[in-house]
Amino acid sequence: SCGYNSSDLYETQEFLMGTVVLQKIYHENAAEIAKEVNDRIAEIESTMTINKPGGEINLLNDAAGKEYVKLGEDTLYVLDKAKQYAEISNGAFDVTIGPLVKAWGVFTDNPRVPSKNEIDELLKLVNYKDINIDFENSTAMLAKEGQIVDLGGIAKGFAADEAVEIYKEHGVKSALISLGGNIFTLSGKPDGSPWMVGIRNPRGNDGSYIGIVRVKDKAVVSSGDYERFFEKDGVRYHHILDPKTGYPADTGLIGTTIISDFSIDADALSTAVFVLGLEEGMKLVESLDGVDAVFITADKKIYVTDGLKDTFIFKDESKEFEY
Numbered sequence: 382s383c384g385y386n387s388s389d390l391y392e393t394q395e396f397l398m399g400t401v402v403l404q405k406i407y408h409e410n411a412a413e414i415a416k417e418v419n420d421r422i423a424e425i426e427s428t429m430t431i432n433k434p435g436g437e438i439n440l441l442n443d444a445a446g447k448e449y450v451k452l453g454e455d456t457l458y459v460l461d462k463a464k465q466y467a468e469i470s471n472g473a474f475d476v477t478i479g480p481l482v483k484a485w486g487v488f489t490d491n492p493r494v495p496s497k498n499e500i501d502e503l504l505k506l507v508n509y510k511d512i513n514i515d516f517e518n519s520t521a522m523l524a525k526e527g528q529i530v531d532l533g534g535i536a537k538g539f540a541a542d543e544a545v546e547i548y549k550e551h552g553v554k555s556a557l558i559s560l561g562g563n564i565f566t567l568s569g570k571p572d573g574s575p576w577m578v579g580i581r582n583p584r585g586n587d588g589s590y591i592g593i594v595r596v597k598d599k600a601v602v603s604s605g606d607y608e609r610f611f612e613k614d615g616v617r618y619h620h621i622l623d624p625k626t627g628y629p630a631d632t633g634l635i636g637t638t639i640i641s642d643f644s645i646d647a648d649a650l651s652t653a654v655f656v657l658g659l660e661e662g663m664k665l666v667e668s669l670d671g672v673d674a675v676f677i678t679a680d681k682k683i684y685v686t687d688g689l690k691d692t693f694i695f696k697d698e699s700k701e702f703e704y
């Protein structure tokens with residue numbers, strides 16, 4: 382026998398959903414399990430992306446204002462979740478933001494600042510209430526021609542939850558998956574200790590942190606103005622748009638992190654509270670059971686929800702932040 386020790390760590394990285402997918406798995410056959418997870422994530426990407434042709438969301442968008450289209454279980458589930466988070470965030474999270482994401486060219490090599498006129502015109506297409514879902518027939522339709530659903534703020538969260546399902550099916554007791562800023566920890570480390578997840582310094586390099594949360598069986602999802610941005614005339618334009626203005630959200634936050642039981646919720650919420658700002662975002666998170674958050678403001682202050690007071694460790698090597 383090869384003497385495999387189940388406490389050995391298997392680690393692998395793959396580029397999927399526009400980001401690096403890192404898996405750390407403690408289990409026999411970890412390589413096969415990781416492959417199954419990567420295949421599942423690739424499937425979710427091709428179903429839900431609007432950055433490549435094909436896929437269900439492209440079908441939905443192409444049929445906007447025209448007809449209902451048949452959708453699979455995954456897409457219907459994510460669309461429904463997206464609507465729920467739009468409702469509870471008062472439209473701060475709104476996946477019909479697509480026309481504006483396209484206009485800003487956030488994901489292209491040529492991002493630009495659209496004119497105020499263009500923004501105001503496109504804002505008329507942004508309204509999550511125009512996502513009509515017919516669960517009986519497994520179909521959906523966008524009310525107006527030109528409307529575009531962009532699941533960039535929630536699909537990675539769904540993918541992380543699906544990865545965890547696969548780990549559980551294989552009896553994996555301990556694993557961590559990270560899709561960009563979306564992290565899920567399955568259980569704790571093999572020795573029973575919690576995973577230590579760093580909260581990124583939004584103004585530092587990749588790998589520089591302002592603190593750590595100790596977690597088991599939790600999603601830890603971050604959003605920030607540092608993930609994707611461009612600068613023009615000294616102004617930083619980032620990829621999280623405020624559906625009320627059509628411009629990058631400018632509520633005094635530079636980073637948000639949500640900790641919850643499912644990654645899909647954490648992903649939607651991290652984007653939502655980034656748009657809502659500290660006060661409203663804090664209010665929303667404190668109103669939800671089993672959800673915690675870290676907020677980082679532009680003036681470099683860190684705020685955490687009550688539930689995190691014991692698990693958040695402030696550790697800022699840059700010495701620029703205040704907690």
Ligand code: ADP
Pocket residue numbers: 473474475476478482487531532533534535561562563603604605608609620621622623624648651652656
């Ligand atoms: P990341 O993709 O960097 O992890 P988020 O999860 O915060 O960041 O999602 C940001 C992405 O979601 C954007 O790139 C865009 O595709 C989409 N998006 C931008 N603004 C909003 C919004 N207000 N509501 C929902 N989705 C948004």
Ligand code: MG
Pocket residue numbers: 533534535604647648649650651652
């Ligand atoms: Mg998100």
Ligand code: MG
Pocket residue numbers: 534537562563602603604648
């Ligand atoms: Mg995210």
